[in-house]
Amino acid sequence: MKDKMTIVLFSGELDKAIAAFTLATTAAASNMDVSIFFTFWGLNILKKSRFTITRFQGPIQKMFNLMSTSKLPLSRLNMFGLGPWMMKRLMKRTGMASLEDLMILAKQLKIKYIACTTSCGVLGLSKESLAGVVDEFAGASSYLNEAKDSKINLFI
């Protein structure tokens, strides 16, 4: 049986997402089955559009979706959005793979994406507001069921 790895992607920050996808793609390229469980701010990585506001959301949900978007900040030195812009330029210049590249690779390497339905519910996110790459919509039990047979489990 193949080894397994799971990642809980809780953070919605560019640098942390790159770290998660670097490990996930490398594990998948090392013949492991990899699942990523996106929860809370991690769902921002999967949002189809920048502002995911629908008429079904309450005012607080609308505010969260306006202020926490798919335009990911840096976890440090964000400098009101200047940080990610500079980091992306630096990564391009030095030849580091971008988050977009890593996410395309992740799907080619058949990494499974699970979106947390509780977080989706709290933030008022419909299946349609997330990218079509999500394989499953599930909760804590599904994650734990995968994690208990997995050798590597990370919370990022």
Add this chain to the structure above:
Amino acid sequence: MKTDRILDCTGLFCPMPIIKTKVLLDTMKSGQVLEIDSDDPGFEKDLAAWCKMTGEKFVGIEKDGSILKGYVIKK
């Protein structure tokens, strides 16, 4: 060393050299030799570790200036 394929990964950082190695090795036949050129200093340890995980045969690393030439035999 006689090689069947050469993969140029210069200018790329982790995880790209390993992922490109895997993708190319998947298209090769058992017993064929792949040379991977990389200028990422971490590649030396990474290639050996990746081969240990996947069971591909790690032959060794040759240093050519700042370029690391890794050799792998497809299992």
